[in-house]
Amino acid sequence: MSDFFERKKTQLGIELNEVQKRAVLQTEGPLLLLACPGSGKTTTMIMRIGYLMEEKNIQPKRIKAITFSRASAADMAARFTRFFPHHTPVDFSTIHSLAFMIARTYLEKSGMTYELIEGGGKAPKSVNKQFLLKGIYKEVLKEDCTDDELAAISTFISSIKNRMIPLEKWTTLEGPVEKAGRIARQYEQFKTREPGHLYLDFDDMLVLAEKALRTDDELADLFRRKYDYLLTDESQDTSLVQHLIVEHLVAHHGNLCVVADDDQSIYTWRGADPDYLLAFRKVYPDAQVLKMERNYRSSKEIVETAAKFIKRNKKRYPKEMYTENAEKMPIVMKQLDDPKRQLEYITYELLAEKELKDVAILFRNNASSTMYVSELHRRGIPFYMKDADDKFFSHWIVEDILNFMRLSFNTERKDIFAKIVLKMNLFISRKMVTKFEQSKTTGNVFDAFVQSVELKDRQIKKLKDYKKGYEVIPEMRPLRVIQLIRQDLGYEAALKSRAEKFGFRFDHLLSILDTLEGIATPSRTMVEFANQLKELERAVQNAKFNPPENAVTLSTFHSAKGLEFRRVFMIDLQKGIIPSEEDEGDEEAMEEARRLFYVGMTRAKERLELLSYQQDEGKPKENSRFLNEVRRLLVKPIERSEKNEPMHPKKIRRASVTMNPDGIQKRDELAVGLVVIHRVFGHGEIIEFGKERLKIQFAKMEKELDIETVLQYRLLEQVKG
Ligand code: ATP
Numbered sequence: 001m002s003d004f005f006e007r008k009k010t011q012l013g014i015e016l017n018e019v020q021k022r023a024v025l026q027t028e029g030p031l032l033l034l035a036c037p038g039s040g041k042t043t044t045m046i047m048r049i050g051y052l053m054e055e056k057n058i059q060p061k062r063i064k065a066i067t068f069s070r071a072s073a074a075d076m077a078a079r080f081t082r083f084f085p086h087h088t089p090v091d092f093s094t095i096h097s098l099a100f101m102i103a104r105t106y107l108e109k110s111g112m113t114y115e116l117i118e119g120g121g122k123a124p125k126s127v128n129k130q131f132l133l134k135g136i137y138k139e140v141l142k143e144d145c146t147d148d149e150l151a152a153i154s155t156f157i158s159s160i161k162n163r164m165i166p167l168e169k170w171t172t173l174e175g176p177v178e179k180a181g182r183i184a185r186q187y188e189q190f191k192t193r194e195p196g197h198l199y200l201d202f203d204d205m206l207v208l209a210e211k212a213l214r215t216d217d218e219l220a221d222l223f224r225r226k227y228d229y230l231l232t233d234e235s236q237d238t239s240l241v242q243h244l245i246v247e248h249l250v251a252h253h254g255n256l257c258v259v260a261d262d263d264q265s266i267y268t269w270r271g272a273d274p275d276y277l278l279a280f281r282k283v284y285p286d287a288q289v290l291k292m293e294r295n296y297r298s299s300k301e302i303v304e305t306a307a308k309f310i311k312r313n314k315k316r317y318p319k320e321m322y323t324e325n326a327e328k329m330p331i332v333m334k335q336l337d338d339p340k341r342q343l344e345y346i347t348y349e350l351l352a353e354k355e356l357k358d359v360a361i362l363f364r365n366n367a368s369s370t371m372y373v374s375e376l377h378r379r380g381i382p383f384y385m386k387d388a389d390d391k392f393f394s395h396w397i398v399e400d401i402l403n404f405m406r407l408s409f410n411t412e413r414k415d416i417f418a419k420i421v422l423k424m425n426l427f428i429s430r431k432m433v434t435k436f437e438q439s440k441t442t443g444n445v446f447d448a449f450v451q452s453v454e455l456k457d458r459q460i461k462k463l464k465d466y467k468k469g470y471e472v473i474p475e476m477r478p479l480r481v482i483q484l485i486r487q488d489l490g491y492e493a494a495l496k497s498r499a500e501k502f503g504f505r506f507d508h509l510l511s512i513l514d515t516l517e518g519i520a521t522p523s524r525t526m527v528e529f530a531n532q533l534k535e536l537e538r539a540v541q542n543a544k545f546n547p548p549e550n551a552v553t554l555s556t557f558h559s560a561k562g563l564e565f566r567r568v569f570m571i572d573l574q575k576g577i578i579p580s581e582e583d584e585g586d587e588e589a590m591e592e593a594r595r596l597f598y599v600g601m602t603r604a605k606e607r608l609e610l611l612s613y614q615q616d617e618g619k620p621k622e623n624s625r626f627l628n629e630v631r632r633l634l635v636k637p638i639e640r641s642e643k644n645e646p647m648h649p650k651k652i653r654r655a656s657v658t659m660n661p662d663g664i665q666k667r668d669e670l671a672v673g674l675v676v677i678h679r680v681f682g683h684g685e686i687i688e689f690g691k692e693r694l695k696i697q698f699a700k701m702e703k704e705l706d707i708e709t710v711l712q713y714r715l716l717e718q719v720k721g
């Protein structure tokens with residue numbers, strides 16, 4: 001038995017501590033492992049699985065390991081293979097996929113048919129959750145719902161189902177919008193209105209699986225007999241209905257290992273129930289509870305600061321996180337000038353990093369990511385982003401800007417004009433636009449429009465100005481064109497009234513325009529800009545489904561849970577972002593926001609950088625209060641990095657970029673056919689050499705790189721001989 005630990009120590013260089021060993025050996029009966037970040041919860045869980053297989057001869061298929069997301073299931077499977085390369089991995093899966101399997105069996109057995117409504121059905125007449133909810137919202141509240149409201153209702157429904165609140169009570173609940181409970185109930189009634197047929201969303205799978213296991217003994221027995229051991233990781237984010245599914249499955253043998261850290265509970269808004277763990281012994285009276293407080297992941301500075309930081313939360317199990325790890329580097333806190341400088345700073349730092357896979361950029365809102373993706377792509381820095389936001393590219397604002405541009409290629413196109421004229425802040429009606437479209441008038445659309453419909457002098461004057469504006473567009477660089485559309489063509493003013501009318505967040509809409517400007521900056525022509533957008537969309541999808549090997553990770557704080565990186569940048573640490581405006585004043589929400597910040601901090605092994613900015617678009621911005629808390633807690637006073645130093649690219653280079661002394665620095669040393677080596681992509685051959693960009697065929701892919709960057713940072717070295 002102890003041989004197992006000796007063997008693992010020699011094979012893997014990991015020697016489990018006493019508590020970890022106990023957790024591994026305690027295979028029979030219920031066990032709650034309540035532990036700090038980086039204390040080896042996931043490691044111990046995997047060792048336990050290996051122990052069951054190697055020492056107790058349990059077949060892999062008799063063991064079920066559950067975690068909270070597909071990404072972390074994949075992460076666990078990868079760790080398992082690293083630890084036990086000669087064993088068949090057990091089934092690592094999410095509770096949703098397990099529940100789907102149970103629900104499907106149940107429905108088939110009862111002769112019911114079903115249809116998934118999540119993610120948008122492909123069939124022409126298929127029911128789609130989003131559309132369905134939008135329709136019901138309009139029916140109940142007599143107005144259109146905004147994207148934010150739709151998301152809030154979806155979360156509300158998810159949360160009440162996960163909490164198992166009975167349907168009769170839904171209308172009495174306080175929801176995110178007026179009559180939310182009624183909307184939810186109508187949604188539910190629609191899904192079950194056809195006899196023998198069900199429309200199902202993801203949460204229904206959980207509810208159905210739980211019901212099946214509770215009410216159908218035969219089926220419950222079938223699934224109980226499948227697994228002799230169950231393990232659940234990240235259980236602080238398990239909801240009541242999910243806990244009950246697990247309870248039903250282990251009812252006979254009680255062989256359950258639950259791994260959790262209440263300080264990392266970040267999904268209570270979606271119905272996670274960390275309090276269940278408090279009552280764990282009520283459900284499983286003979287449960288063992290073990291605590292692990294030693295952090296193996298992070299440097300002393302990070303562990304000590306994070307431990308003090310989380311203690312500011314009142315609602316938590318007392319835990320004393322500590323580490324024996326050495327001191328590494330002080331936690332860096334930088335306040336940059338604005339978001340662009342923040343991006344610039346990170347890009348320069350990444351250009352100096354060899355092992356990009358050890359680095360992560362973490363943010364609160366996914367909206368921050370497109371700007372980063374665009375810049376990283378332009379600089380040829382490979383990135384990985386599991387929840388990449390490819391919706392950006394199909395956003396209506398992006399479509400609007402492209403239409404404004406398209407019109408400049410042919411100012412007689414009535415169809416394009418009709419799509420954007422309502423967005424030029426002219427105060428005209430749709431009726432007028434239709435009249436214009438149907439009229440026979442031709443020629444320049446601005447003149448033709450004035451001729452076909454009745455307008456006020458003010459409107460006519462504006463249209464004349466717009467016509468003049470359009471005359472100069474073809475000569476302009478895309479960045480200037482976007483600025484002209486925003487200001488001179490009234491687009492931003494129109495957006496403002498649209499935001500007020502439909503309840504969109506204006507600052508969010510502006511940030512989309514800012515991102516577009518960022519993407520447009522290097523483009524010379526509008527065609528190039530449009531192509532750049534397409535290419536970027538492909539790159540984002542690639543980063544999601546087929547990530548390059550040595551890539552920097554971009555992730556939300558939420559999705560980074562369970563992962564670790566040598567170096568972590570936490571960005572946009574601003575008031576109003578983390579904690580969000582909605583969190584302010586709500587004690588529970590504030591504690592959850594603090595836990596989220598804590599999850600971010602505890603991802604870093606050696607180097608943690610907390611970044612914020614002073615202003616955005618000329619508006620002063622305040623730091624996140626958490627940033628200020630950390631500043632006060634810092635074990636060692638930090639010196640210069642605390643001050644806001646202006647970012648002179650030269651200075652950054654001197655300070656941190658270790659450049660390849662043999663890297664090519666002169667343009668005339670580059671040529672088609674030259675064989676080069678890139679520190680990340682490896683060997684390649686230059687196949688195209690333009691004015692600004694360079695195409696290289698590397699072993700695995702073709703890459704286009706910005707020549708200026710390549711020379712400035714000596715990214716390529718000539719392969720001699
Ligand atoms: P999180 O709360 O973030 O999910 P965790 O508790 O699951 O963290 P792990 O990811 O299992 O922690 O472990 C963190 C790091 O510590 C890993 O790099 C792991 O290899 C290392 N580690 C865990 N236990 C030990 C040990 N006994 N000796 C040496 N290293 C260890």
Ligand code: MG
Pocket residue numbers: 041042043233562
């Ligand atoms: Mg873990």
